Amino acid sequence: MVGRGRNRCVGRASRVLLWVCALVLLTPVGVLAGGKPYKIGAVFSVTGGASFLGEPEKKTAEMIVEQVNARGGINGHPVQLVLYDDETDATKCNLAVKKLIKRDKVPVIIGPSTSGNSLAVVSVAEAYKVPLISCAASYKIVEPVASRHWVFKVAGSDKHVVGKMYDYMQAKGITKIGIMTVSTGFGASGREELLRLAKDYGITIVADERYGPKDTDLTAQLTKIRQSGAQAVVNWSVGPTAVLAVKGWRDLKMEGIALFQSHGFGSKKYLELCGDAAEGVLLPLARVNVGPLLPEDHPQKKVIMEYIRAYEAKYQEPISSFGGHAWDSMHLALAALQAVGPDRAKIRDFLENTRNFVGQHGIFNFSPQDHNGLSKDDLEMVVVKNGDWALAE
Amino acid sequence: MDSIGFGAAWLQYALGGITVGAIYALVAIGYNIIYNVTEIINFAQGEFVMLGGLFAVFFHETCGFPMLPAFLAAVAAVALTGLILERYVIRKARHATVLSMIIITIAFSILLKGGAMLVWGRDPYRLPAFSGSGSILWNGVAIQPQALWVLAVSGTIVACLTIFFQRSVYGKAMLACADNPAAARLVGIPVRTMIFLSFMLSAAIGAAAGVAITPITLMEYDRGALLGLKGFGAAVLGGLGQFFGALVAGLLLGLAESFCAGYVSSGYKDAVALVLLLLALFFKPEGLFGSKEAAGLKRF
Numbered sequence: 287m288v289g290r291g292r293n294r295c296v297g298r299a300s301r302v303l304l305w306v307c308a309l310v311l312l313t314p315v316g317v318l319a320g321g322k323p324y325k326i327g328a329v330f331s332v333t334g335g336a337s338f339l340g341e342p343e344k345k346t347a348e349m350i351v352e353q354v355n356a357r358g359g360i361n362g363h364p365v366q367l368v369l370y371d372d373e374t375d376a377t378k379c380n381l382a383v384k385k386l387i388k389r390d391k392v393p394v395i396i397g398p399s400t401s402g403n404s405l406a407v408v409s410v411a412e413a414y415k416v417p418l419i420s421c422a423a424s425y426k427i428v429e430p431v432a433s434r435h436w437v438f439k440v441a442g443s444d445k446h447v448v449g450k451m452y453d454y455m456q457a458k459g460i461t462k463i464g465i466m467t468v469s470t471g472f473g474a475s476g477r478e479e480l481l482r483l484a485k486d487y488g489i490t491i492v493a494d495e496r497y498g499p500k501d502t503d504l505t506a507q508l509t510k511i512r513q514s515g516a517q518a519v520v521n522w523s524v525g526p527t528a529v530l531a532v533k534g535w536r537d538l539k540m541e542g543i544a545l546f547q548s549h550g551f552g553s554k555k556y557l558e559l560c561g562d563a564a565e566g567v568l569l570p571l572a573r574v575n576v577g578p579l580l581p582e583d584h585p586q587k588k589v590i591m592e593y594i595r596a597y598e599a600k601y602q603e604p605i606s607s608f609g610g611h612a613w614d615s616m617h618l619a620l621a622a623l624q625a626v627g628p629d630r631a632k633i634r635d636f637l638e639n640t641r642n643f644v645g646q647h648g649i650f651n652f653s654p655q656d657h658n659g660l661s662k663d664d665l666e667m668v669v670v671k672n673g674d675w676a677l678a679e
Numbered sequence: 680m681d682s683i684g685f686g687a688a689w690l691q692y693a694l695g696g697i698t699v700g701a702i703y704a705l706v707a708i709g710y711n712i713i714y715n716v717t718e719i720i721n722f723a724q725g726e727f728v729m730l731g732g733l734f735a736v737f738f739h740e741t742c743g744f745p746m747l748p749a750f751l752a753a754v755a756a757v758a759l760t761g762l763i764l765e766r767y768v769i770r771k772a773r774h775a776t777v778l779s780m781i782i783i784t785i786a787f788s789i790l791l792k793g794g795a796m797l798v799w800g801r802d803p804y805r806l807p808a809f810s811g812s813g814s815i816l817w818n819g820v821a822i823q824p825q826a827l828w829v830l831a832v833s834g835t836i837v838a839c840l841t842i843f844f845q846r847s848v849y850g851k852a853m854l855a856c857a858d859n860p861a862a863a864r865l866v867g868i869p870v871r872t873m874i875f876l877s878f879m880l881s882a883a884i885g886a887a888a889g890v891a892i893t894p895i896t897l898m899e900y901d902r903g904a905l906l907g908l909k910g911f912g913a914a915v916l917g918g919l920g921q922f923f924g925a926l927v928a929g930l931l932l933g934l935a936e937s938f939c940a941g942y943v944s945s946g947y948k949d950a951v952a953l954v955l956l957l958l959a960l961f962f963k964p965e966g967l968f969g970s971k972e973a974a975g976l977k978r979f
Contacts, residue, residue, distance in 0.1 A: 466945075497940075497946075497948065500902060501948070502896035502902075502906075503698065505691060506695050506937045506938075506940035506945065509691040509692060509941060510688070510941055512688075526803040526897045530896065530897065536814075537814040537821050538691075538814070559805050
């Protein structure tokens with residue numbers, strides 16, 4: 287009895303062993319086809335509050351790796367994406383970055399998705415001397431650049447959006463504006479830049495209104511702006527209040543006062559929610575949002591249209607500007623790996639000296655003083671026309 | 680650009696304030712109905728408003744009902760939610776203290792919010808206005824027809840409630856439960872049925888408010904908490920349990936917020952409701968219309 291029991295045990299053990307051997311032997315075969323795989327680390331908020339950022343970022347990154355490996359990898363090395371989900375949690379994000387650095391030993395990291403998480407890992411990237419390309423917007427991620435030796439970001443800053451807006455106003459002879467901003471981090475940061483840059487463009491802010499993200503009525507703020515003699519009104523918010531601003535503006539018959547929205551309004555979902563009310567609303571958008579509208583000879587036209595085609599074919603859903611950030615960071619990392627191989631210091635130097643890199647969100651020109659590489663000219667002024675985006679004249 | 684006169688701006692603020700205030704008043708009335716019968720403050724009241732709006736979107740946009748049936752169906756669906764809250768949650772815990780019951784309603788509100796997020800997602804939803812979109816410009820004041828609808832719905836509800844409580848047997852029975860549950864039971868009033876009815880009624884009123892404002896404000900899963908808070912402020916300000924007080928206090932709160940946003944700073948708008956609430960609690964804790972004596976008899 288005992289002997290037979292042990293036999294059965296041994297039988298089972300050897301079968302398990304066989305499976306393990308098979309797995310060990312089989313898995314690396316695909317990877318070993320070329321040289322040693324080049325790793326790229328990624329941390330995105332695939333779940334949690336910022337999943338609307340992380341989800342398309344993850345899909346984009348995975349799609350690009352697939353494309354590159356189908357073409358035979360880079361310099362004969364297949365690319366391996368090591369991706370962690372930080373669940374929109376700064377602590378988990380910090381741990382994930384440490385894991386990528388220490389355990390996975392990746393030469394370059396893309397992500398995180400949000401500004402808060404990016405700021406939480408800047409010190410880690412600096413301490414371990416690993417190049418990190420953030421997909422979030424806050425300028426604090428790459429400034430002061432003296433203590434951001436290893437950190438880059440591919441999302442534009444609020445100052446670019448405001449600069450583009452003010453440029454347009456200047457061209458239209460608008461000098462007096464009213465601003466209304468939501469009292470969240472997003473709105474506060476936009477307000478800061480709107481107030482700071484106004485003087486440089488000869489613009490006077492005649493009304494400065496704020497409201498909460500859950501406010502149900504913005505007519506009071508809009509009435510005040512209407513009374514202040516402003517020639518244009520800038521609303522800076524995301525979520526329902528961005529729609530309420532448009533509806534209130536229309537209901538108060540304020541068409542004579544141009545309504546500008548922040549880039550946060552750049553989603554087709556808002557146009558659906560606003561209906562006809564949104565006609566004529568102006569906003570600066572990254573070109574990735576308006577790919578089909580760009581002239582054929584625009585340098586970004588080709589990469590954006592290719593991205594749209596591939597992404598929509600693979601996932602049956604429209605692209606988002608957030609996925610564009612993942613495209614930019616992923617292709618920067620790939621370009622660096624191709625040029626200098628998996629060496630952290632060399633990748634950093636390569637990124638810092640990258641010029642005229644044509645991406646989804648603009649043409650990147652990095653420098654030792656600028657780890658973002660974008661400018662206000664990488665945005666397009668867009669107007670809502672017939673329920674869709676159109677380039678503004 | 681025409682310059683808009685001071686008077687027109689004043690009217691515009693007043694109109695915005697009254698519209699929002701009417702909603703606060705309806706939420707406050709919802710609190711009062713349940714409070715009167717059970718002494719429970721039902722903190723899920725704000726979620727009823729949210730659910731009303733989202734159910735109306737569901738019935739109108741997804742099921743393709745016309746507006747009026749969608750309105751009624753949404754009110755019925757939320758009344759059913761109120762029924763579930765009473766039948767399966769509050770009644771099970773009827774031996775608990777009032778404070779525990781209040782905490783249970785907070786838990787239920789979190790449940791409703793989470794459930795709504797799972798079903799409808801995080802995006803806001805829109806509902807077409809009851810009659811025609813756009814607005815009417817009158818002497819420089821823009822009036823949204825939907826704002827008039829909100830006032831009409833609120834007015835109708837207040838009128839119906841007044842008649843219900845003063846004329847109908849059920850209404851009088853509910854008021855009797857409020858005055859003295861033990862005595863009410865002794866004269867043969869089914870107190871438990873009254874409690875049951877009060878939850879359904881206040882859920883239905885919250886839902887009606889939600890449907891009425893959704894065309895103006897959009898609706899999403901986490902709107903309820905703030906509306907509930909403002910409505911609670913109105914209920915306390917007007918004196919807990921006082922219907923007329925709730926109506927006046929709700930409108931007062933809406934107007935104060937709107938004028939503060941217009942003449943002081945829009946950043947302090949939300950503080951107004953809380954400051955008014957604190958002032959009321961410091962100087963007249965029984966509320967503007969409540970009586971000190973009656974407040975002293977309540978357990979909470």
